[in-house]
Amino acid sequence: MHQGVTAWGGLRKGAGGASWPALQIGDLRVPSPIVQGGMAVGISLSGLASAVANAGGIGVIATAGIGWDEPDFETNFREANIRALRRHIRIARAQSNGVLGVNIMVALTNYDDLAATAVEEGVDIIFSGAGLPLTLPKFTQGANSPKLAPIVSSGRAADIVCRKWRSHYKRLPDVVVVEGPKAGGHLGFKPEQIDRQEYALGKILPEVLETLAPYEALAGRPIPVIAAGGVYSGADVWSMLRLGAAGCQMGTRFVATEECDASDNFKQSYLAAKKEDIQIIQSPVGLPGRAIANCLTREAAKGSRMPGRCLLNCLKSCTGPKACFCISARLIQARCGDVLEGLVFAGENAWRVNEIVSVPELMDSLAQEYESRELMERASLILEIGREAASPA
Numbered sequence: 001m002h003q004g005v006t007a008w009g010g011l012r013k014g015a016g017g018a019s020w021p022a023l024q025i026g027d028l029r030v031p032s033p034i035v036q037g038g039m040a041v042g043i044s045l046s047g048l049a050s051a052v053a054n055a056g057g058i059g060v061i062a063t064a065g066i067g068w069d070e071p072d073f074e075t076n077f078r079e080a081n082i083r084a085l086r087r088h089i090r091i092a093r094a095q096s097n098g099v100l101g102v103n104i105m106v107a108l109t110n111y112d113d114l115a116a117t118a119v120e121e122g123v124d125i126i127f128s129g130a131g132l133p134l135t136l137p138k139f140t141q142g143a144n145s146p147k148l149a150p151i152v153s154s155g156r157a158a159d160i161v162c163r164k165w166r167s168h169y170k171r172l173p174d175v176v177v178v179e180g181p182k183a184g185g186h187l188g189f190k191p192e193q194i195d196r197q198e199y200a201l202g203k204i205l206p207e208v209l210e211t212l213a214p215y216e217a218l219a220g221r222p223i224p225v226i227a228a229g230g231v232y233s234g235a236d237v238w239s240m241l242r243l244g245a246a247g248c249q250m251g252t253r254f255v256a257t258e259e260c261d262a263s264d265n266f267k268q269s270y271l272a273a274k275k276e277d278i279q280i281i282q283s284p285v286g287l288p289g290r291a292i293a294n295c296l297t298r299e300a301a302k303g304s305r306m307p308g309r310c311l312l313n314c315l316k317s318c319t320g321p322k323a324c325f326c327i328s329a330r331l332i333q334a335r336c337g338d339v340l341e342g343l344v345f346a347g348e349n350a351w352r353v354n355e356i357v358s359v360p361e362l363m364d365s366l367a368q369e370y371e372s373r374e375l376m377e378r379a380s381l382i383l384e385i386g387r388e389a390a391s392p393a
């Protein structure tokens with residue numbers, strides 16, 4: 001263990017006193033302001049989620065296609081996924097006392113099953129995006145409800161969720177994730193918006209904070225906001241916290257960890273990727289997605305159809321056999337190591353990854369980069385005050 005680092009990987013408040021702040025979500029205290037983004041299919045399961053929870057962040061199990069390795073996944077899709085989700089939550093709980101969440105995509109046909117199972121199994125927090133999670137509170141009434149975290153990409157979406165939850169369920173989000181266009185996987189933007197400055201994370205984060213302010217007043221409590229999409233270093237975390245975020249959600253960095261549940265081939269494809277390999281594709285979900293270019297993305301870009309059979313009916317918006325490819329099959333393929341024909345989702349910064357480290361090492365380096373950035377800020381402030389004091393009145 002590095003000097004000055006606690007058992008959960010966070011920096012102790014030492015002489016510098018610049019350690020990063022804990023993330024407080026109501027009565028839930030997360031030692032580090034880092035959420036590991038849910039990553040399907042089979043990329044963030046109990047292995048990665050428990051490691052992140054042990055290292056002081058929020059560990060998140062992705063639920064989409066979670067039953068991929070159950071023997072009856074294709075013949076008994078609903079039950080296989082419920083069983084696998086229970087199994088992974090229980091394993092993660094057995095391996096960690098830290099904060100554990102699940103990620104449930106609104107676009108899934110088995111959304112209700114997954115939400116009800118996560119609540120029954122007592123997860124600490126449910127993240128839900130890829131669509132507006134307008135009905136999520138219906139699964140979570142009562143005192144033992146997990147915290148609810150909608151994932152949005154605009155102030156307008158945050159407003160719609162808050163209004164609907166308040167009027168239908170007398171509830172407001174416990175925390176909101178705002179995900180910008182540099183994220184991996186599905187994006188909540190039109191393709192032509194992705195590179196436009198007005199949709200950058202640094203622009204939409206203040207917009208979401210402003211939208212939530214009146215709802216915080218109504219709730220009589222803070223609704224912390226987590227920034228996601230392209231957050232790569234501890235200095236990036238510092239910048240987002242400076243803009244008003246209470247924490248950051250990171251996906252890409254956690255793929256390149258020893259504990260990530262994906263195959264080694266999947267992780268190595270991040271290390272091999274060049275900047276120009278990170279591309280936008282049109283996913284059968286009906287949203288753009290970011291992935292590493294390979295045979296599949298090239299064929300899809302040409303408009304080739306590679307649908308195969310639709311056995312799962314996993315997505316509400318998918319056109320099934322008419323889709324250009326089966327997203328579940330291709331994500332499973334990639335997860336298991338076929339990174340040429342499978343779909344390798346990745347964030348815009350995946351090409352910057354150049355080594356695979358352990359989760360505690362990653363968390364330590366983020367904390368240390370955060371601390372360095374904070375100390376630089378303090379030093380420049382002291383210099384400025386010194387200059388002002390020395391200058392003649």
Ligand SMILES: Cc1cc2nc3c(=O)[nH]c(=O)nc-3n(C[C@H](O)[C@H](O)[C@H](O)COP(=O)(O)O)c2cc1C
Nearest residue numbers: 037038039040183184185229230250251252345347
């Ligand atoms: C391989 C991969 C799979 C993902 N799967 C999901 C998912 O199932 N649900 C979801 O809400 N977000 C998903 N995401 C988005 C991440 O949770 C996270 O918010 C995003 O990647 C953050 O951006 P970053 O990768 O630049 O850190 C995925 C991202 C990646 C890279």
